Amino acid sequence: MSALPVAYPFATDLVLHGQEQGFIAFVRRALQAPILSAEEELHLATQLHEGSERQAREAAHALVHAYLRLVIKTARDYLHYRVSLPDLVQEGTVGLMMAIRKFDPRRGNRLAAYAVWWIRASIHEFILRSWRMVRIATTQIKRQLFFKLRQSKLSAARLNRDEAEELAQRFGTDAETILEVDGRMISPDESLNQSLTEEGDEWLEQIPDQRPNPERALIFSEQSRQQSAMIRDGLQQLTPREQSIVAARFLSEEPPTLDALAQKFSISRERVRQVEKRALEKLRSIFTAAV
16 A cells, blocks of 8 residues: 655645634635545545555545545534634644545445544544643543543533542543542643742742752762772772673673573583672672772
């Protein structure tokens, strides 16, 4: 199958969504696009995946334009999320493109029934990203609950325990999850730069700085340098085999087993353990003397 072309002639229309007249003209042209029959849709989908590059580009253009009215219709269902219609249409169009890319006409389904799920998924992702600075839904269940609660709640007030229990039974989850998502939906974002007192003190100033001060950072850096030098000097006083075993066992991200080292050095497992023990005793004496 050929890849769906990236560039489309209508792309410049979407760029104009910030201008009201440009978006109105875009919607008008989308609604005037001809409705495809099942045979026309099958032919275009086949051209998209099996035709030449030019045929695929023209087929993609025709399919997208034919189903932009579906994007607009679906996007209008999400206006109550306080997101602009042009933004919703733009994100829904991204979902439509993905649907056309993955649509297989040989399965016998119409593109509209398949694409609507991709359109909604793309719009859902956009709403969840733009709803708040802090993410509301961090799991798949909470993402689904976000939209279900928006549709099911009768008021903007916070849910009580009884209401949460009732919704939990309906949605197949627990009341704690319902209350958590509901609380995130209702609670506004708070800026750490907002004033805390009349003098202008900010919340951010009340958060302790956990970073080490420059003096401690310098001390830690010097201690690390000294320790590295001590270990390097200590290893140089070991035999080559002792150095290899100690480095492998204690300085590797994935230390090998005694059996693996025994095979490497052609000695017994017990001999490897003895060499390791003797090397550590030497290092301990060297480090004690240095201190």
